[in-house]
Amino acid sequence: MxxxxxxxxxxxxxxxxxxxxxxxxxxxxxxxxxxxxxxxxxxxxxxxxxxxxxxxxxxxxxxxxxxxxxxxxxxxxxxxxxxxxxxxxxxxxxxxxxxxxxxxxxxxxxxxxxxxxxxxxxxxxxxxxxxxxxxxxxxxxxxxxxxxxxxxxxxxxxxxxxxxxxxxxxxxxxxxxxxxxxxxxxxxxxxxxxxKGIAYFEASIESADIDIHSSQAAVIDNAAWRLVHALSTIRDVNHNITIEGFKEMRIEPTEQEIENVANFPYNKAATIKTYGLKHPLITEQLPYTAEEALILYPTMTISGLLSGYTGQGTKTVLPRKAMAKIDVRLVPGYEPETVYEVMRAHLDKQGFQDVHLELLTGVKxxxxxxxxxxxxxxxxxxxxxxxxxxxxxxxxxxxxxxxxxxxxxxxxxxxxxxxxxxxxxxxxxxxxxxxxxxxxxxxxxxxxxxxxxx
Ligand SMILES: [Zn+2]
CATH class of the missing domain: 3.40.630.10 (Zn peptidases)
Structure with a gap:
């Protein structure tokens, strides 16, 4: 007062x-x-x-x-x-x-x-x-x-x-x-x-001119598999972002910033309870704390996935199109355009030149x-x-x-x-x-x- x-x-x-x-x-x-x-x-x-x-x-x-x-x-x-x-x-x-x-x-x-x-x-x-x-x-x-x-x-x-x-x-x-x-x-x-900034992407792939009877899966790949494989190369099962050159873009925080984050109050148990999480926090497997992850590190998120038949019952088909929305929250060192560049180069190098990547919106x-x-x-x-x-x-x-x-x-x-x-x-x-x-x-x-x- x-x-x-x-x-x-x-x-x-x-x-x-x-x-x-x-x-x-x-x-x-x-x-x-x-x-x-x-x-x-x-x-x-x-x-x-x-x-x-x-x-x-x-x-x-x-x-x-x-x-x-x-x-x-x-x-x-x-x-x-x-x-x-x-x-x-x-x-x-x-x-x-x-x-x-x-x-x-x-x-x-x-x-x-x-x-x-x-x-x-x-x-x-x-x-x-x-x-x-x-x-x-x-x-x-x-x-x-x-x-x-x-x-x-x-x-x-x-x-x-x-x-x-x-x-x-x-x-x-x-x-x-x-x-x-x-x-x-x-x-x-x-x-x-x-x-934090953001880079928001759409990744899409087209594998044929028409959807195909799934008996042809014996010889024909489909867009859904291609996209899932491509996505699996950008973040591993332990939640590490695996895009070449991505980690290196981050500007190391100062001593004062690290100290500030160490003292930042964050309640992990409350987060798990609030959202009814069915899995532990991903930072359990990452080499940094939840507080550091929230403030000092970028994220790599699949925000949406779309492909093939997802209605009631069964439909055997090789989907010809697949699409994902990807959002990346940015910390100092990352800019939307440079994130696009390293992602594009990574997909190409991994053999996914056919995955179309578009930067929909970005904020530094x-x-x-x-x-x-x-x-x-x-x-x-x-x-x-x-x-x-x-x-x-x-x-x-x-x-x-x-x-x-x-x-x-x-x-x-x-x-x-x-x-x-x-x-x-x-x-x-x-x-x-x-x-x-x-x-x-x-x-x-x-x-x-x-x-x-x-
Ligand atoms: Zn508002």
């Missing part, structure tokens, strides 16, 4: 209706709903809070909202903190599983239910509220603040790097706070310093150098608000997001903090945040801005 606690709550309550109005707009980027309206609404919120704002849309895609707040009289205008947020949300489906109307924010048991409240509209609003509260306080705004609020995060941010590259000067900042953050199952605030990984001073600022300010033993630094989240371009074009350390909790249900029905977490989120941003500027 800090001396900002009361004012954070006061300004959060004062602006609650504004947050609700933002939540009422159906900003479903996948369906192009409410985009222009929301971008204008967000821009107006920034202006009403005393900032400058502009919509950038000259490079295609949904508009990017730029925001700027100048440091107050007693503040340090040589320092700038950038917030990254997004104003778009996931589709509300399945609607019949919602207990409230998804776009009518509803308070039940001290929680706000609405699509987009956790991901990411309340986080955006908590930052605006923190700025307003600081401006109204005797301290004033302690540093410059900028906003980059995009409308395509939920569809993979296809245009974000274009805007970051062209407008690198406009968004220039010393540090960046990412869109979100969440408390874990033990009520600890998890501050994330990065994201990003990890902030945790020896940066800003990491200590974010952690220490969080400890003041959440408690000394209630804050965890995670090197990179297991998930993926468009951080890489911010590192590339703006060269800033990036850390995530926010107002969600373990049952916020982002992307799911009944998405919610707890109002108490929202107040704390505002308070944390206030303390953080003050800490960063001093």
């Amino acid at each position: 800090t001396h900002y606690q009361a004012i954070a709550k006061e300004y959060a309550d004062k602006n609650m209706e504004e947050l609700f109005n933002l939540l009422r707009i159906e900003t479903v980027s996948a369906q192009g709903r409410g985009i222009r309206e929301t971008s204008e609404f967000v821009s107006r919120i920034i202006q009403d809070a005393g900032g400058e704002s502009e919509l950038l849309d000259d490079l295609g895609g949904h508009p990017v909202v730029y925001g700027f707040f100048k440091a107050g009289e007693q503040g340090d205008a040589s320092k700038t903190l950038l917030f990254y947020n997004h104003y778009d949300v996931q589709p509300e489906d399945p609607i019949d599983e919602w207990q409230t109307a998804p776009f009518e924010p509803t308070i039940i048991d001290d929680k706000i239910f609405a699509r987009g409240v956790s991901d990411n509209k309340a986080n955006f609003m908590s930052r605006i509220v923190a700025i307003q509260a600081l401006v109204a306080s005797e301290d004033g705004l302690p540093c410059n603040v900028k906003f980059f609020v995009e409308g395509e995060e939920e569809i993979g941010s296809p245009n974000i790097d274009l805007y970051l590259e062209k407008y690198a000067d406009k968004f220039k900042a010393d540090v960046c706070i990412w869109e979100s953050g969440s408390k874990d199952s033990e009520e600890r605030m998890v501050i994330s310093a990065g994201v 990984p990003f990890r902030t150098d945790i020896s940066d001073d800003f990491v200590a600022d974010v952690i220490n300010s969080a400890k003041e608000v959440y408690g000394d033993d209630q804050v965890i630094l995670e090197l990179n989240s297991a998930g993926t997001g468009p951080m890489f371009g911010f590192g590339q074009y703006l060269d800033v350390p990036i850390l995530g903090a926010g107002t969600s909790w373990v049952k916020s249900g982002a992307h799911a029905p009944n998405e919610n945040i707890r109002i108490a977490d929202y107040y704390q989120g505002v308070e944390h941003i206030m303390v953080l801005l003050k800490t960063f500027a001093s």
Whole structure:
């Protein structure tokens, strides 16, 4: 608890209706709903809070909202903190599983239910509220603040790097706070310093012009076997990724990173119980721990397999087509294109030139150098608000997001903090945040801005 606690709550309550109005707009980027309206609404919120704002849309895609707040009289205008947020949300489906109307924010048991409240509209609003509260306080705004609020995060941010590259000067900042953050199952605030990247592939093979009677299996191979054999060469039965040159791409973590991971709390038994796992964790057979696997190593996953007859009863056939979806989560050292190159070369070398491999989508990984001073600022300010033993630094989240371009074009350390909790249900029905977490989120941003500027 800090001396900002009361004012954070006061300004959060004062602006609650504004947050609700933002939540009422159906900003479903996948369906192009409410985009222009929301971008204008967000821009107006920034202006009403005393900032400058502009919509950038000259490079295609949904508009990017730029925001700027100048440091107050007693503040340090040589320092700038950038917030990254997004104003778009996931589709509300399945609607019949919602207990409230998804776009009518509803308070039940001290929680706000609405699509987009956790991901990411309340986080955006908590930052605006923190700025307003600081401006109204005797301290004033302690540093410059900028906003980059995009409308395509939920569809993979296809245009974000274009805007970051062209407008690198406009968004220039010393540090960046990412869109979100969440408390874990033990009520600890998890501050994330990065994201894993992803490379998503489709592997397919065609072995004949038509499906063939399976009596011909005596002399003819089929697509299903070919693909299964090809896949079996990329990961062995002990879960080691066996693609030549793949392991070597990984950048060795620093001592500090290894130490951070060793101390990262992870409950194996809870994972096994939660999912009702029928097998031990794969790290039982790997030369590194579960914690290291989650944070420091890439994955190699068959996400889907399709071939031949899978209906009721029997059908004897040689399938002529087979297809697999493969997802690879990336850590520093791996990029989607280079992963494609080593996979392609590996398949060719193993004699599987006939397996067609396509990179469907890719996002590069990003990890902030945790020896940066800003990491200590974010952690220490969080400890003041959440408690000394209630804050965890995670090197990179297991998930993926468009951080890489911010590192590339703006060269800033990036850390995530926010107002969600373990049952916020982002992307799911009944998405919610707890109002108490929202107040704390505002308070944390206030303390953080003050800490960063001093
Ligand atoms: Zn999302």
